[in-house]
Amino acid sequence: MNFDLTDERQMLQDGLRRYLGDAYTPASVSAIDAAERGFSPAIWQGLAEMGVIGALFGEGDGGFGGAGFDIALVFEEMGRIGAVDPLLDTAILGGGLLAALGTDAQVSSVRDVIDGTMHLALAHGEPTSRYDLTRVTTTAQKTPTGYRLDGRKAVVVNAPAADMIIVSARTNGNMAEANGISLFLLPADTPGLTLRSYPMAGGGQAAEIVLDGVEIGNAARLGPENAALGALETATARAILAISAEALGLMEAIRALTTDYLKTRKQFGKPIGQFQALQHRMADMLIEIEQARSAVINLAGHIDAPAALRDTHVSATKNLIGIVAKQVVEESIQMHGGIGMTQEYALGHLAKRLTMVDHRFGDTTHHLERFITLAVA
Amino acid sequence: MDLSYTDEERAFRDEVRAFMAEHLPASLSDKVKRGQTLTKADHEKWHAILNAKGWLAGNWPVAFGGTGWNAVQRHIFDDEMTKASAPRIVPFGLAMLGPVLQKFGSKEQQDYYLPRILNGDDWWCQGYSEPGAGSDLASVRTTAERDGDDYIVNGQKTWTTLGQHANMIFCLVRSSKEGKPQEGISFLLIDMTAPGVTIRPIVLIDGEPEVNEVFFDAVRVPAANLVGEENKGWTYAKYLLTHERTNIAGVGFARAGLENLKRIARLERADGKPLIQNPHFAARIARVEIDLMAMSTTNLRVVSKAAAGQAPGAESSMLKIKGTVIRQEINALTRNAVGPYAMPFASEGLTEGSNAEPIGPDYARAATAQYLNNRKLSIYGGSNEVQRTIISKAILEL
Numbered sequence: 001m002n003f004d005l006t007d008e009r010q011m012l013q014d015g016l017r018r019y020l021g022d023a024y025t026p027a028s029v030s031a032i033d034a035a036e037r038g039f040s041p042a043i044w045q046g047l048a049e050m051g052v053i054g055a056l057f058g059e060g061d062g063g064f065g066g067a068g069f070d071i072a073l074v075f076e077e078m079g080r081i082g083a084v085d086p087l088l089d090t091a092i093l094g095g096g097l098l099a100a101l102g103t104d105a106q107v108s109s110v111r112d113v114i115d116g117t118m119h120l121a122l123a124h125g126e127p128t129s130r131y132d133l134t135r136v137t138t139t140a141q142k143t144p145t146g147y148r149l150d151g152r153k154a155v156v157v158n159a160p161a162a163d164m165i166i167v168s169a170r171t172n173g174n175m176a177e178a179n180g181i182s183l184f185l186l187p188a189d190t191p192g193l194t195l196r197s198y199p200m201a202g203g204g205q206a207a208e209i210v211l212d213g214v215e216i217g218n219a220a221r222l223g224p225e226n227a228a229l230g231a232l233e234t235a236t237a238r239a240i241l242a243i244s245a246e247a248l249g250l251m252e253a254i255r256a257l258t259t260d261y262l263k264t265r266k267q268f269g270k271p272i273g274q275f276q277a278l279q280h281r282m283a284d285m286l287i288e289i290e291q292a293r294s295a296v297i298n299l300a301g302h303i304d305a306p307a308a309l310r311d312t313h314v315s316a317t318k319n320l321i322g323i324v325a326k327q328v329v330e331e332s333i334q335m336h337g338g339i340g341m342t343q344e345y346a347l348g349h350l351a352k353r354l355t356m357v358d359h360r361f362g363d364t365t366h367h368l369e370r371f372i373t374l375a376v377a
Numbered sequence: 378m379d380l381s382y383t384d385e386e387r388a389f390r391d392e393v394r395a396f397m398a399e400h401l402p403a404s405l406s407d408k409v410k411r412g413q414t415l416t417k418a419d420h421e422k423w424h425a426i427l428n429a430k431g432w433l434a435g436n437w438p439v440a441f442g443g444t445g446w447n448a449v450q451r452h453i454f455d456d457e458m459t460k461a462s463a464p465r466i467v468p469f470g471l472a473m474l475g476p477v478l479q480k481f482g483s484k485e486q487q488d489y490y491l492p493r494i495l496n497g498d499d500w501w502c503q504g505y506s507e508p509g510a511g512s513d514l515a516s517v518r519t520t521a522e523r524d525g526d527d528y529i530v531n532g533q534k535t536w537t538t539l540g541q542h543a544n545m546i547f548c549l550v551r552s553s554k555e556g557k558p559q560e561g562i563s564f565l566l567i568d569m570t571a572p573g574v575t576i577r578p579i580v581l582i583d584g585e586p587e588v589n590e591v592f593f594d595a596v597r598v599p600a601a602n603l604v605g606e607e608n609k610g611w612t613y614a615k616y617l618l619t620h621e622r623t624n625i626a627g628v629g630f631a632r633a634g635l636e637n638l639k640r641i642a643r644l645e646r647a648d649g650k651p652l653i654q655n656p657h658f659a660a661r662i663a664r665v666e667i668d669l670m671a672m673s674t675t676n677l678r679v680v681s682k683a684a685a686g687q688a689p690g691a692e693s694s695m696l697k698i699k700g701t702v703i704r705q706e707i708n709a710l711t712r713n714a715v716g717p718y719a720m721p722f723a724s725e726g727l728t729e730g731s732n733a734e735p736i737g738p739d740y741a742r743a744a745t746a747q748y749l750n751n752r753k754l755s756i757y758g759g760s761n762e763v764q765r766t767i768i769s770k771a772i773l774e775l
């Protein structure tokens with residue numbers, strides 16, 4: 001057993017932490033708030049140049065990493081600073097699906113992703129699908145030259161910035177059937193595809209998408225017809241690893257901020273960190289964050305395991321992360337008092353971003369139930 | 378022991394219910410149901426409707442233009458208000474300052490300010506907290522120095538709720554540096570339009586400018602605006618806090634929130650079935666409902682004691698903690714119930730004049746904002762930690 005980082009990963013972690021610390025200044029953050037895309041193109045370019053995007057892909061796909069521990073390391077660092085860059089959507093989901101399923105022509109886009117010149121979004125969830133990956137009502141009807149897409153997609157994160165959008169649709173089967181789901185790779189400006197964009201509570205941008213008679217050629221299909229679910233499950237498992245590691249980084253940042261505050265804020269003539277009522281709660285928070293760290297390590301170590309074993313860890317980790325996230329958010333705001341309720345103070349953004357983790361890829365209840373099916377019942 | 382209302386109490390409840398049905402404008406209850414931010418005009422409209430009926434000041438004696446209701450009647454009224462999705466009564470003039478003036482104010486102050494509160498001529502805000510004086514309220518540093526017939530006020534207040542609407546603020550100020558900190562505090566009424574008063578909004582995590590900072594730079598305040606005696610303000614401040622803590626349990630809010638949560642959980646579908654049929658999610662709702670059922674009886678036990686002439690003391694700390702924890706858990710479950718549609722940051726949909734179609738279902742748009750905003754419940758009005766200290770000292774005598 002060895003829980004240390006390899007030398008390469010240690011270098012990546014040090015470099016990334018330094019870069020993000022320099023890049024995320026109050027000025028760059030307020031520029032992001034004003035920007036339409038929900039993130040900073042300059043910071044994104046910097047991440048690409050450092051090789052951070054490449055670290056999320058295996059060598060066969062033009063990267064130099066792609067293992068569970070690479071993903072965990074990168075996303076924990078992003079979380080620590082509260083970064084809003086769409087690494088998860090462009091690289092893990094979009095890039096991951098392209099690398100796994102793409103034809104030679106489609107796979108070539110992975111290079112553009114790694115270079116930082118292409119953004120992607122996965123349009124899979126629908127207004128009533130909630131967290132169920134099989135629930136797809138958007139249809140892809142065969143036409144003489146390809147397909148016609150009709151349907152609606154919900155909360156498509158990073159769609160407003162995406163050059164290409166991966167859309168899931170039914171080529172066969174009933175609404176909730178595992179078989180019959182296919183993926184399509186579309187330029188974002190394809191006629192008939194419309195976006196309604198909006199900001200998200202934890203930062204970044206998303207869109208509601210309407211597909212109204214969108215005509216595409218056969219070459220737009222990504223992967224085999226009817227059989228995309230397995231690839232979607234793999235991509236989602238990796239996304240859950242990424243967002244869980246990001247949550248861990250957010251928790252660490254919040255813990256540090258709260259500990260500092262308890263040491264400096266004085267009431268009744270002494271730092272409030274000297275009140276035992278608060279000390280014990282910080283200690284509880286620390287214990288739970290260490291649990292979260294171990295859960296992320298468990299998942300990172302099993303991300304390439306056979307699906308049943310992998311998914312046991314996916315659901316265990318996502319469930320635990322959701323529970324700890326709620327505790328960390330609520331306790332940190334409480335122990336800050338009024339200042340913790342303000343938009344201006346750094347905690348606000350971190351707490352909101354951490355809260356939103358439970359709303360992507362299944363919440364604590366969803367994964368509790370899935371864990372029961374996979375490992376308990 | 379009898380858990381039901383008396384005939385009289387039931388008749389009163391029916392009367393209040395009928396009044397709400399007839400006089401509460403749908404334009405207001407719609408906003409409340411959707412969690413939209415109410416404007417100053419909305420609040421003033423509802424106050425005027427209640428005032429016309431003589432029901433605006435539920436906790437004032439008849440002699441001052443109030444209803445003279447006992448605690449059970451007040452409880453029934455609050456309960457019916459929330460059931461009907463009425464706007465809450467803005468507490469600063471009615472629930473906070475009014476009782477202080479009635480007990481400690483001069484005849485002139487009572488005659489001048491109390492009718493103005495009822496008629497909506499003044500909008501009061503509460504100037505207790507300062508950057509350095511939160512839980513430790515006795516450490517206020519805003520100073521008031523006597524200069525002829527005036528006080529000169531210098532300093533800063535913060536977290537002033539809805540101060541942007543207010544023309545008057547009641548403040549705790551330091552008038553003496555002698556003795557214990559509690560002994561040099563005075564209770565002063567300050568005109569916010571006076572020269573030297575500036576106000577700056579603070580945006581909260583839900584994106585709303587609900588609170589403010591208020592700065593005083595050599596503000597002249599007539600000595601006639603001192604309430605009671607100089608340096609005795611701490612007594613009045615504490616008296617006010619006991620009134621601030623009436624209806625602290627928020628049973629009505631919790632019930633309305635729980636109903637809303639269940640409605641959403643019936644509409645949302647998870648794996649093809651209504652979310653409410655998911656046993657794991659239903660179990661979480663059940664837990665909070667069971668807690669609420671017991672807590673509302675705890676609340677009535679405390680309330681009915683007060684009705685018989687005993688003031689609820691440290692018990693109200695218990696209600697505050699349990700009540701806020703329950704409401705916050707309902708908010709958390711509501712956020713979870715709406716699923717991915719908790720993510721859009723839809724502040725524009727929460728404010729006046731926006732006709733923007735909501736993103737996702739209408740019931741989703743306020744869920745995250747309300748969850749975040751109601752973290753305040755366990756912080757203000759004496760934080761839950763402060764309440765625990767009160768319980769352990771005053772009830773347990775530890």
Ligand SMILES: Cc1cc2nc3c(=O)[nH]c(=O)nc-3n(C[C@H](O)[C@H](O)[C@H](O)COP(=O)(O)OP(=O)(O)OC[C@H]3O[C@@H](n4cnc5c(N)ncnc54)[C@H](O)[C@@H]3O)c2cc1C
Pocket residue numbers: 265267268272275277278334335336337338339341502503504505506508510511512513535536537538539587588753756757758759760761762763
């Ligand atoms: C939305 C909102 C609206 C408000 N509106 C008003 C208003 O209109 N007028 C007004 O005057 N004030 C208002 N307040 C202020 C409110 O009363 C204070 O926030 C509250 O008293 C806590 O003070 P603080 O924020 O300075 O936190 P602090 O007192 O600094 O407390 C920070 C943390 O330390 C804990 N703590 C402090 N002392 C102890 C102790 N001895 N033992 C254990 N734990 C302790 C607290 O419980 C809290 O968790 C409002 C606050 C909020 C958030």
